[in-house]
Amino acid sequence: MNAELSRRALLAGGGAAAAVLAAGPVGARIPPSSLQPLIGPGYRPTDADELGMWQQMQRVEEEVAGSNLLVKDEGLNRYLQGLIGKVGGPAARDMRIYLARIPDFNAVMFPTGFSVIFTGLLLRMRDEAQLAGVIAHESSHFLLKHQIRQWRDTKRRTDVLSFATMLGGMAGGAAGIYTGDLAQLAQLGTILTLLRYNRQLEAEADALGIKLIAGTGYDPLSMSETWGQLIGEVELSARVRRKRPDRGYSIFSTHPAPRERMIDLRQSAAELKVPGRSYDRGRERYLQAIGGIRPTLFDDQVKLNDAGATRYIVETLAKDGWNGQLRFTEGESLRLQNADALQDRAALSYAAAVAYPDAPADAWRWHGIFLMKAGRRDEGRAALQRYLALAPSAPDAPFVRQMLVS
Amino acid sequence: MNKRMLLALSAASLALSGCTGGGIGGFGLYSLVRPGRTVKVGNGALTVVTPREWNRTSRNGFTDIRYVEDWTLNGPYLDGISFISALPDNRRIIRQEYKADRQVPKFRSVMTPPEIAALIESLYRVEGGTVDWRTLNLAPRPFLGTNGFQLDFEHLDSDELWRKGRAVGAVIDGRLYMMLYDAARSHYYAAALPDFEAMVASARLRR
Numbered sequence: 001m002n003a004e005l006s007r008r009a010l011l012a013g014g015g016a017a018a019a020v021l022a023a024g025p026v027g028a029r030i031p032p033s034s035l036q037p038l039i040g041p042g043y044r045p046t047d048a049d050e051l052g053m054w055q056q057m058q059r060v061e062e063e064v065a066g067s068n069l070l071v072k073d074e075g076l077n078r079y080l081q082g083l084i085g086k087v088g089g090p091a092a093r094d095m096r097i098y099l100a101r102i103p104d105f106n107a108v109m110f111p112t113g114f115s116v117i118f119t120g121l122l123l124r125m126r127d128e129a130q131l132a133g134v135i136a137h138e139s140s141h142f143l144l145k146h147q148i149r150q151w152r153d154t155k156r157r158t159d160v161l162s163f164a165t166m167l168g169g170m171a172g173g174a175a176g177i178y179t180g181d182l183a184q185l186a187q188l189g190t191i192l193t194l195l196r197y198n199r200q201l202e203a204e205a206d207a208l209g210i211k212l213i214a215g216t217g218y219d220p221l222s223m224s225e226t227w228g229q230l231i232g233e234v235e236l237s238a239r240v241r242r243k244r245p246d247r248g249y250s251i252f253s254t255h256p257a258p259r260e261r262m263i264d265l266r267q268s269a270a271e272l273k274v275p276g277r278s279y280d281r282g283r284e285r286y287l288q289a290i291g292g293i294r295p296t297l298f299d300d301q302v303k304l305n306d307a308g309a310t311r312y313i314v315e316t317l318a319k320d321g322w323n324g325q326l327r328f329t330e331g332e333s334l335r336l337q338n339a340d341a342l343q344d345r346a347a348l349s350y351a352a353a354v355a356y357p358d359a360p361a362d363a364w365r366w367h368g369i370f371l372m373k374a375g376r377r378d379e380g381r382a383a384l385q386r387y388l389a390l391a392p393s394a395p396d397a398p399f400v401r402q403m404l405v406s
Numbered sequence: 407m408n409k410r411m412l413l414a415l416s417a418a419s420l421a422l423s424g425c426t427g428g429g430i431g432g433f434g435l436y437s438l439v440r441p442g443r444t445v446k447v448g449n450g451a452l453t454v455v456t457p458r459e460w461n462r463t464s465r466n467g468f469t470d471i472r473y474v475e476d477w478t479l480n481g482p483y484l485d486g487i488s489f490i491s492a493l494p495d496n497r498r499i500i501r502q503e504y505k506a507d508r509q510v511p512k513f514r515s516v517m518t519p520p521e522i523a524a525l526i527e528s529l530y531r532v533e534g535g536t537v538d539w540r541t542l543n544l545a546p547r548p549f550l551g552t553n554g555f556q557l558d559f560e561h562l563d564s565d566e567l568w569r570k571g572r573a574v575g576a577v578i579d580g581r582l583y584m585m586l587y588d589a590a591r592s593h594y595y596a597a598a599l600p601d602f603e604a605m606v607a608s609a610r611l612r613r
Contacts, residue, residue, distance in 0.1 A: 045426050068535055101537045101562075168519070241505045303531045303539070304508045335521075336528065338511045369518055396544035399519055399555060 022196040029264040030147055030203050032272055037143035040090045041111075050111075057112040063327035064098055064116060071099040071293065079289040080117065080135075082168035083128070087212045089143050096133070096173040103300040105230060109138035111147035121298035122290050124313055126320060128282025129213065137203060145207060146201045153198075164303035199257050210268050219279035220269035233312040240308030283320065295307060295360055298325060302332040310344045324356030328363040335366065347374065354383070361390035365400065372403065436461040439477065446612065447475045450581060452550075455608035457601055460487070471501055485589035487597050487605070490575070493582040499525070500533055508532045515580035519544060519555035525572055526557060526586070535564035549576040550583055550611050555557025560591055568593040574606050585609065 045051050064070075071077070080099060084093045085400030096114040104120040115138050125131040142146070197205070206223065214220040240246040273279070290297070302310050310333040320325050334342045348372040353363040368383030384400050391397070439445055439460045444453045449472045456477075463476040473493040478486040491501055495515040502509060509523045510532050523544050527597035530536040539561045554576030562568050570591040575584030587602040589595040 031451070067563070068562065098451070102564075103537070191519035231590050237507055241507060243505045300531075304506045305511060305528050305532060309507070336511050336524065338514055369520060369607070373516065394524070395541040395558075396520055398543070402546045403518075 001150070002034065019355075029267060030207040032207045032214075032268050032274065035144070035208045036205060036213065037089050037091070037140075037208065038101065038145050039143055041093060043091060043094065045148075047148075049151070053148060053151070054112050059111055060110065061114050062095075062114065062262065064100075064114070067100070068098050069102065070332050071101050073099075073292055076289055076293065082117065082131055084135050084139060087132045087209075087216055087218070088139040089136075089208075089212050091139070091143055092184045092260055095139060101300070103297075104110060105134070105233070107134050109141040111142070113142045115139070119293070119297055119300065122293075123301055124233075124284065124316070126317060127222070128286040128289075129218040129222035130226050132213050132216070132282075133209060133220075133226055135266075136212040138203050138221070140205040140208035140212065141197065141201070142213060144204055146205065150197055150201060202257070202261065203264065206265055207268060210265060210272060214269075214272040215278075216281050219281055220272045221266070222281070224262045224265035225378060227258050227265065229316055231258050232316070233309050236312040237306055237308035238318070295325065298329045302329050302336065305333075305336045307333055322352075322356075324353045324359030324363060327356065328347060328354035328360055331363070331366060343370075346370065354386075361387055361394065365396075366392075367405075368400075391400050435464050438462070445612075447489035449473050449481075451488060451492035451581075451612055453608075453610050453612050454489070454585075454605040457604045460601070466550070469528075471497070471499070473497070475498055479560065479598050479601070480594065483590070486587075487602060488584075488586040488588075490582055490584040490586065492583075493579055494518070499582075500529060502533075508544055513582050517577065519557070519575075522575065522577075522582070522584075523526075523573075525555045525558075527559070529609065530561050530563075533560075536561040537564055538562035547574060549574050549606070550578060552576050552578055561599045572599070572602065580613070583609075583611070 015053060024197055045054050068076060077097075080097045084095050084097045088095045091113060091275060094113050098114065098116045099122075100116050100118055102118040102120060104121075105116050105124055107115060107117045107121050109115045117135075117137070121134060122131070125134070210220050210223050213223070216392055225384070234245045287294075304310075310329065314326050314330050314333070327349050331346045331353060334346035334349060347367075350367040350370055353359045354367050363384050364387035368380045368387055371377075371380030371383055374380075381404055387394070388397060388404075420493060438456050439456055441456050441458045443479055444455055446453050460477045460479055462483075463478065465472070465475065473488045473491055475491075476482070476486055477489070478484075488499075493499060493513050496512050498510055498512050500510055510529045513522070513525065517525070525543065527539050527541070531539060540559060542558040542560060544555065544557050547554050549555075554574060557573040557575075558571070559573075560568060560570040568591040571586065571588035573584055573586045573588075577583075585602070585606055587599070589598055
């Protein structure tokens with residue numbers, strides 16, 4: 001280890017240093033122009049170790065494809081498949097994409113070219129350009145053969161992990177052996193922890209990914225925005241709970257050094273942007289594609305009662321304009337925090353939500369309940385009647401009807 | 407609510423590797439509840455009579471709260487009843503790290519049944535690894551001689567099993583009394599529902 005390297009490693013920050021050292025160049029941004037995909041259309045492995053990996057992965061994919069955690073919405077799945085077909089580079093036609101009902105900010109690419117996107121990711125993306133950036137990043141892991149390269153690298157360096165153990169773990173994960181912390185992720189969690197790349201490979205995937213989206217006409221700045229949103233969310237979530245951000249949890253455990261990557265991506269975007277060319281954000285297209293499940297995405301998030309994260313998501317999406325759904329979600333989050341001081345604010349959010357034409361029926365129910373609790377019974381009854389008119393067969397309609405007569 | 411019951415949902419696959427349900431703690435966890443006798447549950451403010459033998463989960467002062475007690479018939483992966491007796495204002499139905507990112511809301515005396523229903527939903531989502539939740543019904547129902555509520559729900563958990571449940575409860579003198587039944591949707595829910603209903607009918611306040 002030379003002095004220059006160790007100083008830089010220290011700057012790169014404590015725990016990550018060891019891995020970073022082993023991974024080669026440290027802290028240096030990879031210019032997008034320096035990277036080319038390593039595989040073309042219809043790629044099939046020929047080396048024995050990679051063939052073994054593919055064989056195992058086919059079993060994992062079968063498990064994933066049959067999981068009842070997948071979102072079945074046909075139109076949405078077609079849309080995602082179309083998107084990976086657009087930004088997936090030379091192997092675009094070979095890649096598969098699965099959408100899993102998991103309310104976390106994550107996505108993952110498997111060595112054989114299939115990707116699992118979490119619904120929590122769709123909730124957080126402001127437009128198609130941001131989602132395309134994530135998908136292009138994941139595709140780049142496949143295009144650059146990162147899984148097998150990382151495996152060979154690990155083996156050369158340490159020989160601690162045997163290939164069989166690693167694959168056994170992945171297959172076991174798919175078959176349902178649960179390990180530890182990632183309660184929300186269940187089986188997929190096990191697989192995810194094994195698909196963790198070192199920082200060098202993540203930087204490569206960023207560089208190729210941003211080149212792919214800029215090449216297809218998406219605003220390349222969207223990728224650094226996504227990282228900014230992720231960091232902001234984790235920080236606000238921790239601040240609301242009065243603690244330091246937990247870097248070991250969720251996406252940071254599989255995607256290290258977010259801040260450096262955000263800065264590098266911003267620089268790469270500036271490099272790639274051609275003056276005078278107009279870049280697409282695809283916001284309308286995106287909102288239309290996820291429209292069918294969007295209320296569910298908000299619901300899945302808000303019910304986790306992670307107040308800081310929900311507030312960050314709502315306020316980030318509201319940069320494109322407030323609407324009834326966002327105000328309603330804000331109210332839900334405030335209500336679930338259950339502090340006296342916040343109940344009044346929750347009531348205000350519900351009142352604001354119902355003023356929008358897109359207010360969900362549920363906003364009328366809570367607006368009504370909060371009015372009743374505040375002693376404004378007539379207004380409360382009117383709001384609850386509106387709720388019943390909008391959702392006459394709601395599961396709680398019997399209870400609400402009783403509230404109206406009592 | 408006992409964390410073990412909920413962890414059972416999110417860690418159900420442990421069962422595959424030879425660990426018996428509810429045995430996560432590793433020692434004498436259950437005691438038998440005899441049928442036909444009046445049994446105190448939770449902190450003792452509530453009594454029920456069970457029509458057949460159930461297994462009472464032993465409690466641990468570090469991880470459980472004294473207002474809540476859990477029973478099971480076939481093990482916590484398959485079925486269970488939680489009794490919540492006289493839970494006071496501003497308390498949770500499960501013990502949680504106070505800085506946890508994701509928190510089960512506290513019970514408040516002023517809560518309406520829709521708010522209590524939302525609290526139950528968050529309990530399963532936050533601590534049980536539930537990814538899909540469906541409220542089937544929320545309706546008034548007399549309980550312990552007062553105006554209570556009944557919530558029916560089903561949920562898909564991260565072990566990919568659908569479970570179904572029913573909560574019957576009421577707020578009396580600012581405290582929450584509730585019986586929460588939850589079981590695998592196929593077979594087990596229907597199998598022990600009559601037991602649960604008999605226990606609800608037998609439930610009395612003990613002052």
